[in-house]
Amino acid sequence: MMYIIRNFILLVLLLGSTITYGQEVLTLTKVLQEINANNPTLKAFDNQVKSQDAKVEGAGSWMAPMVGAGTFMTPYPGSRVMDEADKGAWMLSAEQDIPNPAKIKAKAKYLAAQSSITRAEQAVQANQLRARAKQLYYELLVASKKNAFQLENQTIMGTMKKLAEIRYPFNQGSLSQVFKAEGRLHESANMILMTESDIRSKKIALNALMYRPVNSDFTLDTTQKATFTPLAELDTSYLATNRSDIQQMDRSIRAMELNINQMRKEAKPDFRIRLEHMSPRAEMMPNQYTLMGMISIPIAPWSSKMYKSEIKSMNFEREAMRQQKEGMLSEMLGMTKSMETELLNMQIQLKNYETKILPALDKNLKVSMLSYQENKGDVNTVIDGWEAVNMSQMNYLDALQKFYQMIVEYEKNIER
Template sequence: MNKIILIIPLMCISLMNIQAQNTTYISLEKLLQQVETNYPSILQYQQNIQSWQAKAEGAKAWMPPTFSTGLMRFPYKLSMINEKNDPMNQAGINLSIEQMIPNPSKLNAKKEYIISLLEVEKSKSEWTKNELAREAKILYYNRFVNEQKQNIITKSEDVLNLLLTTAEAKFSNNQSQLQTIYKGKARLSELKNMHYMLFGMIAESNIGLNILMVRDVNSTIEIDTLIEPRNYSFTLIDTNNISNRSDITAMSKYIQSMQLEQQVMKIGNKPDFGVRAEHMYMFGMHNQWSVMGMMTIPIVPWSSKMYSSESKSIGFQIQAMELEKQKMELMAKRMVSEKLTLLNFETRQYENYRNEIILAFENNLQANLLAYQQNTGDFFILLDAWEMLLMKKLEMNDKLFNILKLEAEYEFEKEIR
């Protein structure tokens, strides 16, 4: 029996050690690095960038040469083929090769256009990283605050158990009321539900973090136990560099890309060239050959209309994109200003909770506890003081989460990672 009693604690310790070994500590910086390294959206952009790079390498390639062969001027009266030096016998076998030579300015414009699309993908990739960073930060902060709430509830639970023990001892001496004791036990049971709710929210955040890091959803992780607000300056709202944000930069590069596409259309009215060489193996006369040069004539009205209309259409699209970019800049400035303003007032409320409100309610609880111990107070009032202190501590942590979330959103708008 003694051996069994000894083995059970050892097994529990072993299980705890195994769980601890499987638990990985993830700092916020490491989290963001893993998200940028592993998340499929980022990898997808990398593949798209490589795709455009590969396409740009072949942008100046020529069309392949065309080889053709066939019978030439064969008479229906095949017996004429055997007649030599007869002017009427012009039958032969034709061999020809043709190569189109594209206009160099067209090739250069095409390559510049493809490279511009590559740059658009790079900016879009950076903006996606920014979006994922915001999501990761909010999940990380949500888990941190909920764990802080768990600690607060656990400590409040210990205090309530102590108060109930004192009240039950006083009840035996007719110094406490039974209904208030039952109310205290009901509050104690409600704390269990709060624990369950917070466990669910922590698990939800944990799943989201694992998904962003492309890990198994059941993987256990540990996070920072101390996170403080960054205390951004609220005196001056700086929106001067908002045009450098990746999504706005992507729009600027997309406009540049459309301008290059427009240039491709304009250059389309320049001619291309070609050369054609032929050798004719004749049956009734000497062999012959020919070399011809070719040039396209895209300036004819029925051809040039296509290039001019396409160029005009792209011009209108560019103007629309310029207006879209202006709208994005205005919205970005608005969001930066709003987030920083809200952050300012949320920080003031949080500081008021931490420096004054919590201290006042702690003093209220201590005063009521002292009065109850001296038989001059009521357990109902003491229980209310305990509950109010708990609620205010939880509210303070809600304010902390609001601050951290607003910081994440402000950093998203300013693209601070």
């Protein structure tokens, strides 16, 4: 009874440790969610937006008032005063510039447009980070497949080496065959080391994107498999609506239009009010004041040249940005449509590898191994078949990785 209880406790502890310390399975969706929530590069844009929005609050502020104190029409020391009124006066003054309300509104609209540009820039950066994360994730999937192939091939070659060593003393094989199998076995071990190192480095890069400790370990969702279906509604209108860099250009053009409008408001006058209070130094003189209202005349030819030339310059720049946008849309559409053709062709090639090429070569290897076990073949034939399988597997994985990379680029272009 004690033996049964002890074994039951050990089983519970083992299950508990497995649940506690089991590696986390990361899906691609979860990776992208963590990047969007935790990546510090993206978070920095939030503070930039807050900074730009804070400037809008001060757009309607006026210049600080000016106050002064001094003397008014006071004779120099030593001058002869003929009358008490000639002694001058003590003066207090206050002055306030009053900006044109139309200028304030135009400036506020221009400043408010800046944060929308930053939001679009944040979306551009997020799209690039998503593409980088997808690329790393798919590369890890391919590396995991490669590692599985290599481990399986290493096991096969290890078995062949043992068989060759067993047969050699009975003159059923040569020593060169043993060494050849041993060499291939060590080559296989080297390839496994390289693949495992590649997996570790890519996990570190992916952890950095998710803002996790770089040595955090996880496993991939091996059921994840990218397939390609062309986007039916892909045209320049779709790209203009969904591409964040195009939206950033649109918002920059809009901000430039608001800036042009703000510059046009420079033709409107500004105002100033001044109050001066004078207390005469002569006792019999009354207190006096001066109240003045002033208005600027920005339409004067010598002052209007500045804002008129700025408006002309910005109009040219705005048209240049619009032409750049049209060129980018046309180029993107052509490049993306070309990718669709390549991806469909690559998908067929991969299917041929998975359903025809690899199964046929695997059968060839198994037949040659069976012949060798029945003393109807030699190790060289088995190694040739093994190498053919290895090469075909690597070619398949290279094609698969290129396929994934192109899918990432395609989805980056359409921002999906």
